[in-house]
Amino acid sequence: MYEFxxxxxxxxxxxxxxxxxxxxxxxxxxxxxxxxLLSKAKKVRVVSVYMSLKYSLRSIFHWIIPFASTNMRxxxxxxxxxxxxxxxxxxxxxxxxxxNKLWYESWQIxxxxxxxxxxxxxxxxxxxxxxxxxxxxxxxxxxxxVTFASDFAILAIVAAPFISGFLAYHQLFFDxxxxxxxxxxxxxxMLIAIPFTRLSHMLFFWLTxxxxxxxxxxxxxxxxx
Amino acid sequence: MIKVQRKPVADxxxxxxxxxxxxxxxxxTINWVLTKEADIRLKTFVETCIHCGLCSEACHxxxxxxxxxxxxxxxxxxxxxxxxxxSKGKVDAESVKMYARIAYxxxxxxxxxSMYCPFGIDIAYMLNLVRRICGLLGVVPQYLQDQANxxxxxxxxxxxxxxxxxxxxxxxxxxLRMDIKNARIPLDKIGAEVMYSPHSLEAKFKxxxxxNIAYIxxxxxxxxxxxxxxxxxxxxxxxxxxxxxxxGMVERxxxxxxxxxxxxxxxxxxxxxxxxxAVYDGSRWxxxxxxxxxxxxxxxxxxxxxRDGKIRIAQKIKEPVTVQDPCSIVRNRGLGGMLRSIVNxxxxxxxxxxxxxxxNYCCCAGSGVINYGPPxxxxxxxxxxVKINQLKATxxxxxxxxxxxxxxxxxxxxxxxxxxxxVMFISEIxxxxxxxxxxxxxxxxxxxxx
Numbered sequence: 210m211y212e213f214x215x216x217x218x219x220x221x222x223x224x225x226x227x228x229x230x231x232x233x234x235x236x237x238x239x240x241x242x243x244x245x246l247l248s249k250a251k252k253v254r255v256v257s258v259y260m261s262l263k264y265s266l267r268s269i270f271h272w273i274i275p276f277a278s279t280n281m282r283x284x285x286x287x288x289x290x291x292x293x294x295x296x297x298x299x300x301x302x303x304x305x306x307x308x309n310k311l312w313y314e315s316w317q318i319x320x321x322x323x324x325x326x327x328x329x330x331x332x333x334x335x336x337x338x339x340x341x342x343x344x345x346x347x348x349x350x351x352x353x354x355v356t357f358a359s360d361f362a363i364l365a366i367v368a369a370p371f372i373s374g375f376l377a378y379h380q381l382f383f384d385x386x387x388x389x390x391x392x393x394x395x396x397x398x399m400l401i402a403i404p405f406t407r408l409s410h411m412l413f414f415w416l417t418x419x420x421x422x423x424x425x426x427x428x429x430x431x432x433x434x
Numbered sequence: 435m436i437k438v439q440r441k442p443v444a445d446x447x448x449x450x451x452x453x454x455x456x457x458x459x460x461x462x463t464i465n466w467v468l469t470k471e472a473d474i475r476l477k478t479f480v481e482t483c484i485h486c487g488l489c490s491e492a493c494h495x496x497x498x499x500x501x502x503x504x505x506x507x508x509x510x511x512x513x514x515x516x517x518x519x520x521s522k523g524k525v526d527a528e529s530v531k532m533y534a535r536i537a538y539x540x541x542x543x544x545x546x547x548s549m550y551c552p553f554g555i556d557i558a559y560m561l562n563l564v565r566r567i568c569g570l571l572g573v574v575p576q577y578l579q580d581q582a583n584x585x586x587x588x589x590x591x592x593x594x595x596x597x598x599x600x601x602x603x604x605x606x607x608x609x610l611r612m613d614i615k616n617a618r619i620p621l622d623k624i625g626a627e628v629m630y631s632p633h634s635l636e637a638k639f640k641x642x643x644x645x646n647i648a649y650i651x652x653x654x655x656x657x658x659x660x661x662x663x664x665x666x667x668x669x670x671x672x673x674x675x676x677x678x679x680x681x682g683m684v685e686r687x688x689x690x691x692x693x694x695x696x697x698x699x700x701x702x703x704x705x706x707x708x709x710x711x712a713v714y715d716g717s718r719w720x721x722x723x724x725x726x727x728x729x730x731x732x733x734x735x736x737x738x739x740x741r742d743g744k745i746r747i748a749q750k751i752k753e754p755v756t757v758q759d760p761c762s763i764v765r766n767r768g769l770g771g772m773l774r775s776i777v778n779x780x781x782x783x784x785x786x787x788x789x790x791x792x793x794n795y796c797c798c799a800g801s802g803v804i805n806y807g808p809p810x811x812x813x814x815x816x817x818x819x820v821k822i823n824q825l826k827a828t829x830x831x832x833x834x835x836x837x838x839x840x841x842x843x844x845x846x847x848x849x850x851x852x853x854x855x856x857v858m859f860i861s862e863i864x865x866x867x868x869x870x871x872x873x874x875x876x877x878x879x880x881x882x883x884x
Binding site for chain 1: 473474475478479481482483484485486487488490491492496501503504506508509512548549550551552553554555556714718723764765766767768789792793
């Protein structure tokens with residue numbers, strides 16, 4: 210197994226075809242999920258006729274700004290953890306120097322990259338937040354009541370690229386080659402999983418919020434935050 | 435199926451009717467509702483929910499039952515819809531009984547949890563689907579089903595015959611003339627400004643409330659009427675059962691009554707669910723985006739009458755008062771500000787509740803829960819603990835609420851928790867404190883003359 214994972218052939222597969230496959234599945238799958246939802250929702254008259262851009266934006270705004278909604282203020286610690294987690298989760302892979310170098314080598318494009326120390330801190334933040342989420346799932350009774358194996362599985366899918374990336378970069382505990390292979394593999398698994406698991410809340414958050422924001426604001430003259 | 439601790443409640447509507455179910459019928463009904471009737475919202479909500487449990491503290495049952503996890507909104511969805519979806523409708527009658535208990539007696543469809551879900555998942559929509567399934571299967575609290583049956587047979591909630599209705603109105607009018615000179619309750623007046631659509635209880639054993647409305651409308655000089663024919667009763671218990679067909683029929687009768695009388699607006703009674711049924715559920719079921727005629731809840735109507743000077747306040751209530759925001763008209767219509775304006779205009783010492791407006795707790799009686807009769811009363815009293823504690827904390831002596839369910843529930847909780855408080859409708863406050871011109875006051879006859 211070890212030989213296979215660290216073999217040049219597997220590495221080539223990971224950084225070649227599988228990258229393309231995972232990106233196509235992620236982008237294509239996400240577009241399919243969103244477009245199919247929108248086209249189905251359009252036919253549902255009790256949803257489509259009440260949609261309002263103004264109140265959709267009002268609702269989204271109040272739920273993407275930390276502490277802008279009542280429930281966030283009721284759980285200040287959890288809100289802080291959840292926002293840190295999501296920000297680092299998205300920003301770290303996009304602004305990591307190593308990733309940007311690879312993109313530049315391949316396509317001559319790169320984004321602004323953060324100093325490596327900060328990238329390290331952000332990576333550890335993601336891992337720390339996942340640990341908090343796992344502990345919360347085990348300790349808090351109302352969360353434990355609705356926790357299944359799949360909930361831990363999606364946390365594992367999200368944490369794996371960060372853990373393996375951190376270990377590979379610092380060459381800790383395991384062989385560098387193995388960790389890099391696992392890092393690429395887990396990143397690809399995460400991309401593929403986004404449209405087809407409950408990680409799809411990344412895509413649907415905007416739409417469910419828009420629906421409820423419109424229903425509360427435009428129809429029921431009330432606030433949803 | 436997950437087992438949770440619950441005190442057994444003997445309700446024949448649930449226990450006996452569940453015995454008549456067959457596995458085929460259960461499977462067919464569940465799959466019909468979940469695949470044919472439910473729209474894309476169900477799938478999206480179920481797949482988007484990340485099981486974070488942040489909706490828990492939104493629920494007054496969860497808070498009142500000492501943070502029992504099984505009462506959290508997401509837990510209720512887990513025990514009902516997730517169970518049905520996972521088993522593709524292949525569940526036994528015991529499960530259906532549990533679904534009915536959760537959807538009918540442990541959720542008031544108050545929509546507070548939708549405000550607390552980070553994704554804005556409409557959890558009440560999903561619990562309403564469970565009610566629909568149980569309603570189609572006939573596993574419904576008996577008292578509630580009885581009232582839905584009454585809608586089918588008599589077009590009122592309370593088995594009231596149409597001639598009883600006209601009789602009642604006539605004697606209320608007679609009695610009203612002891613207070614207001616030549617008071618009129620005009621029935622079937624074509625082209626009136628407003629049609630008042632009372633709660634059926636106002637024509638049965640709470641006639642003083644209908645009398646109060648007539649008193650206010652007479653003094654304010656409103657051009658109003660009521661139908662003498664079927665369609666006068668604003669209530670709609672079929673909506674709570676999940677019997678959408680009957681719900682639609684009832685709402686259509688209201689709209690048609692208003693059209694026959696060529697009125698400009700309908701005012702419902704001081705009731706939350708009848709407003710919700712007319713403006714949202716019923717209208718949408720019948721294919722209207724908005725109701726085909728302007729619907730007003732008395733909170734808005736009285737607010738406008740006072741604001742425009744048609745009702746003048748003679749004196750203010752001195753005792754400390756607070757309010758209960760009915761979910762159907764505050765969280766679901768934004769009338770909380772108008773309610774507070776009326777209270778400030780009529781009362782000297784108003785002590786607002788915390789949390790307030792759309793964040794206020796449900797009275798634990800909404801969406802039909804008040805109507806389940808003695809078997810479920812204890813469950814309701816305990817479920818309202820957080821509500822009554824909130825009201826108690828204001829130190830008020832009077833709770834003002836423009837909703838029959840809130841009124842009855844809080845009144846019973848005050849008795850159950852032994853508090854020194856009382857509940858009043860806005861109309862009661864107005865009748866006691868509004869200015870009545872001398873020329874309108876009936877001459878008080880001496881005992882000898884009477």
